[in-house]
Amino acid sequence: MQLLQVSKGKLKLKNPILTASGTFGYGKEFEDFYDVSYLGGITIKGTTLNKKDGNFPPRIYESSGGILNSIGLANPGIKKIIMENKTYFESLKNSGCSVILNVNGEDTEEFAKVIEIADEAACFSYYEINVSCPNVKKGGISFSSTPETLFELVKFIRKRTKNALIIKLSPNVQSVAPFVKASEDAGADCISLINTLKGISIDLNLKKPRFTNVFAGFSGPSIKPIALYHIYEARRVTNLPIIGMGGISNLNDILEFFSVGADAIAIGTMNFVNPCIAFNLLTELEKYCESSLKTLDSVKLEFQAWMK
Numbered sequence: 001m002q003l004l005q006v007s008k009g010k011l012k013l014k015n016p017i018l019t020a021s022g023t024f025g026y027g028k029e030f031e032d033f034y035d036v037s038y039l040g041g042i043t044i045k046g047t048t049l050n051k052k053d054g055n056f057p058p059r060i061y062e063s064s065g066g067i068l069n070s071i072g073l074a075n076p077g078i079k080k081i082i083m084e085n086k087t088y089f090e091s092l093k094n095s096g097c098s099v100i101l102n103v104n105g106e107d108t109e110e111f112a113k114v115i116e117i118a119d120e121a122a123c124f125s126y127y128e129i130n131v132s133c134p135n136v137k138k139g140g141i142s143f144s145s146t147p148e149t150l151f152e153l154v155k156f157i158r159k160r161t162k163n164a165l166i167i168k169l170s171p172n173v174q175s176v177a178p179f180v181k182a183s184e185d186a187g188a189d190c191i192s193l194i195n196t197l198k199g200i201s202i203d204l205n206l207k208k209p210r211f212t213n214v215f216a217g218f219s220g221p222s223i224k225p226i227a228l229y230h231i232y233e234a235r236r237v238t239n240l241p242i243i244g245m246g247g248i249s250n251l252n253d254i255l256e257f258f259s260v261g262a263d264a265i266a267i268g269t270m271n272f273v274n275p276c277i278a279f280n281l282l283t284e285l286e287k288y289c290e291s292s293l294k295t296l297d298s299v300k301l302e303f304q305a306w307m308k
């Protein structure tokens with residue numbers, strides 16, 4: 001396993017295989033399939049200060065090449081999540097599997113409060129800030145609508161915690177570059193991308209959009225080229241560690257993510273297709289490195305050279 005270590009800036013992982021927020025519950029749900037502690041880390045469901053019931057169903061619709069989701073951040077609130085999972089999270093952390101809290105808020109204060117409670121519990125390795133949330137105080141536009149609003153949010157959070165901050169960026173922009181720079185300038189430790197793409201599905205029989213909110217988030221194998229493009233753009237403007245995600249379903253996909261500059265990757269939608277996929281890909285990556293007698297770092301360098 002030494003072969004697969006990731007150590008870049010504040011991102012220290014025993015291996016580069018993570019799971020993406022909203023697709024892996026709180027980790028426990030997957031223990032029936034494999035020992036989750038083998039993974040480099042898990043990212044738990046999007047978390048808010050108070051309980052959220054989420055959106056009116058349907059919440060997921062399978063489309064060609066992926067799924068659309070409109071979950072609406074259903075979760076029991078940070079305090080209950082800690083109460084029910086702290087022991088499990090600590091056992092993961094003790095075995096070297098990072099536990100990443102995906103932080104959400106309707107305003108900057110909510111982000112700060114979630115983090116304050118999480119800091120006190122001390123059972124999370126990193127905070128992933130989901131900047132695609134709508135900012136209620138600014139009429140519902142996302143915190144990442146401009147690099148300036150993103151800078152303000154990250155700066156506000158940065159002052160309130162010493163824990164490493166991963167800023168999770170949206171692909172629904174012309175270029176992620178200014179958002180990466182704004183995050184870095186405001187004190188981010190790591191960038192993760194991509195979140196879901198905006199999409200719509202229409203039910204022709206019912207003659208209406210399938211989702212109550214009309215829009216939903218599109219994810220899965222079809223979005224991989226878009227994810228690779230945004231990671232490539234991000235890598236051109238920062239040396240911060242990057243966690244890449246978007247449509248990963250096999251080992252070749254992971255190697256493509258390394259080629260464009262990802263330091264670690266996260267498996268999302270494909271967990272729903274094959275609940276063992278993250279563990280299987282970890283095993284495949286390990287065998288790949290062993291059989292080529294290369295460390296993960298040298299594999300990454302070899303693949304990144306293709307992009308020069």
Ligand SMILES: Cc1cc2nc3c(=O)[nH]c(=O)nc-3n(C[C@H](O)[C@H](O)[C@H](O)COP(=O)(O)O)c2cc1C
Nearest residue numbers: 020021022046069130194195219220246247268269
């Ligand atoms: C059902 C579902 C729920 C998700 N919930 C969250 C969330 O709460 N917070 C977040 O930052 N991303 C969330 N995401 C986005 C994923 O973490 C990931 O960034 C995206 O799906 C792209 O990866 P994939 O194509 O491998 O799924 C969700 C995705 C899905 C499919």
